[in-house]
Amino acid sequence: MFELIRRVAEDDPDRVGLATHERSWTYAELRDAALSVAAWLRAERVARLAVADFEADVVVPVLAGASLVGAEVTQYPPDDASVIEDLVERFDHDVVVTDRRDLGHVAARLVAPSEVLGAASAEIGTPPEERPHLVLTTGTTGAPRGVRHDWSRLVRGVARVAPVQDERWLLAYGLHQFAGLQVLLHVYAAGATLVAPAPRRPVEGLEAMRALGVTHASATPTYWRFLLARARSDGRGLPDLRQVTLGGEAIPGPLLAELAEAFPHAGISQVYAASEFGSTGSMRDGRAGLSVDVLDRGDEADVDMRIVDGELWIRTRSGMLGYYGEPPVDADGWRATGDLVEVEGDRIVFRGRSSEVINVGGVKVHPLPIEERVGSVPGVDMARVFGRPNAMTGAIVALEIVAAPGADEAEVTRAVKAACADLVPAARPRSIRFVDDVATTGGKIIRRQP
Amino acid sequence: MSTSATDVEQTVIGFLTTIEKLPEAFGPSTSLYAGGAGLDSLETAELSAILEDTHGADPYSAGEMPQTLAEIQAYYAANSA
Numbered sequence: 074m075f076e077l078i079r080r081v082a083e084d085d086p087d088r089v090g091l092a093t094h095e096r097s098w099t100y101a102e103l104r105d106a107a108l109s110v111a112a113w114l115r116a117e118r119v120a121r122l123a124v125a126d127f128e129a130d131v132v133v134p135v136l137a138g139a140s141l142v143g144a145e146v147t148q149y150p151p152d153d154a155s156v157i158e159d160l161v162e163r164f165d166h167d168v169v170v171t172d173r174r175d176l177g178h179v180a181a182r183l184v185a186p187s188e189v190l191g192a193a194s195a196e197i198g199t200p201p202e203e204r205p206h207l208v209l210t211t212g213t214t215g216a217p218r219g220v221r222h223d224w225s226r227l228v229r230g231v232a233r234v235a236p237v238q239d240e241r242w243l244l245a246y247g248l249h250q251f252a253g254l255q256v257l258l259h260v261y262a263a264g265a266t267l268v269a270p271a272p273r274r275p276v277e278g279l280e281a282m283r284a285l286g287v288t289h290a291s292a293t294p295t296y297w298r299f300l301l302a303r304a305r306s307d308g309r310g311l312p313d314l315r316q317v318t319l320g321g322e323a324i325p326g327p328l329l330a331e332l333a334e335a336f337p338h339a340g341i342s343q344v345y346a347a348s349e350f351g352s353t354g355s356m357r358d359g360r361a362g363l364s365v366d367v368l369d370r371g372d373e374a375d376v377d378m379r380i381v382d383g384e385l386w387i388r389t390r391s392g393m394l395g396y397y398g399e400p401p402v403d404a405d406g407w408r409a410t411g412d413l414v415e416v417e418g419d420r421i422v423f424r425g426r427s428s429e430v431i432n433v434g435g436v437k438v439h440p441l442p443i444e445e446r447v448g449s450v451p452g453v454d455m456a457r458v459f460g461r462p463n464a465m466t467g468a469i470v471a472l473e474i475v476a477a478p479g480a481d482e483a484e485v486t487r488a489v490k491a492a493c494a495d496l497v498p499a500a501r502p503r504s505i506r507f508v509d510d511v512a513t514t515g516g517k518i519i520r521r522q523p
Numbered sequence: 524m525s526t527s528a529t530d531v532e533q534t535v536i537g538f539l540t541t542i543e544k545l546p547e548a549f550g551p552s553t554s555l556y557a558g559g560a561g562l563d564s565l566e567t568a569e570l571s572a573i574l575e576d577t578h579g580a581d582p583y584s585a586g587e588m589p590q591t592l593a594e595i596q597a598y599y600a601a602n603s604a
Contacts, residue, residue, distance in 0.1 A: 434564060434565070434568075461572065463568045463571060463572060463583075463584075464568075464571060464583045464584045465564055465565075465567050465568035465571055465583055466564055466565060466568045469568045469572060471572075498565050499565060501565075503565065503568060503569035503572060504572040504576070506576075
């Protein structure tokens with residue numbers, strides 16, 4: 074991470090590496106801040122720390138400085154103090170960098186970002202061989218787990234990124250998310266500019282696109298749907314992006330078409346990545362799913378995939394080393410992804426997560442294809458399909474709809490039922506509700522019920 | 524909506540109308556299933572969800588299997604405060 078920033082800082086020190094609505098930081102400033110962090114970590118003999126600050130101008134230098142001296146950083150999610158308290162205990166953190174005033178009860182040494190970033194820089198020398206990094210999962214399946222990575226393996230994933238000068242990438246993910254880290258690595262491997270609004274919701278993202286000259290953006294399909302809906306409702310139009318990237322969730326074909334229409338001059342890519350197995354590259358052909366060419370590439374390939382009983386398995390050389398507090402895994406071995414897929418022609422099509430399948434009276438129903446249908450109905454801005462517990466059938470397919478402004482709910486309901494009429498009876502939505510917003514976590518729709 | 528017999532009747536008839544299964548001579552003692560409205564298990568599951576959404580509880584989730592509108596109304600009458 075540090076070496077990516079330093080390389081650009083040496084070639085072009087005044088190039089802007091980070092921009093917010095408030096100010097910009099050059100690559101040289103980011104490098105110097107990272108050196109201060111590294112010096113502070115060395116002087117204080119801190120080998121592991123957490124960050125509970127969400128501003129990119131703090132997180133970026135802390136990550137870079139820690140990667141230089143081999144200190145393990147964990148970026149916490151923007152949560153309540155009680156959650157932070159639990160995380161400190163669960164992940165044995167003794168040091169938390171934060172300027173939050175509500176963390177006084179946390180059982181760790183709280184250090185202000187100004188102290189870490191303001192330390193006098195010193196000669197650091199060669200980075201150690203092991204440079205750990207810990208990413209927390211979103212915890213949708215229970216308590217979050219710590220996914221152990223190493224910077225050398227992470228940086229390997231962006232080794233082929235071509236240098237550029239004029240790309241301005243929107244940071245639409247939290248930096249506590251693996252996807253946020255991927256954007257960071259890509260931006261600094263390319264020598265581009267990271268545009269980091271706060272908070273990182275679609276409404277702020279859209280404003281940052283308009284005000285801060287964003288040219289490239291990577292976000293979840295859910296984020297893009299919200300952003301498009303927001304742009305439609307405020308009527309102020311969309312910026313002329315050059316690149317639209319999607320990842321983190323299965324991507325509906327209709328959304329790809331909608332994005333292609335909304336951003337006519339943008340390349341549209343899909344990234345398939347996860348905290349556990351890292352990034353596997355991108356699909357740039359504008360079609361949903363992955364090419365079957367990714368399957369069975371052989372032992373020499375950096376990324377290889379196979380399908381086992383309808384589930385995608387993967388082997389990468391940039392994946393995790395294991396989970397915090399658990400025995401190490403075979404980092405280069407095969408892993409089940411939890412993604413259920415089918416091969417249609419030359420395409421691997423995602424059907425949903427194995428954990429999201431709805432069992433309706435013994436019939437397994439995938440929520441994604443239903444969401445795709447409903448999402449295409451005029452008057453529907455967003456749709457969420459999930460299993461609702463039911464005494465008769467164990468579960469029924471439940472549907473939440475965010476209606477487009479001015480849409481007639483009764484009319485939309487009739488249209489949705491007509492759109493689903495040819496599904497097998499178990500897959501037809503039996504509970505339809507109109508809501509202002511659908512439940513999300515980390516920019517992804519929550520389809521699993523508690 | 525309240526759990527009065529009239530409101531519950533309105534919910535059940537509205538549902539049967541929507542799915543086009545309201546018998547011509549539907550009444551409190553008409554069977555909801557075979558020989559009457561002809562609800563299958565998924566439609567019954569849907570009725571259960573609609574009753575819960577509309578009236579805050581439903582007899583199916585309470586472990587009962589009402590055969591008629593009258594039995595659904597009786598459930599709410601027995602469980603109203």
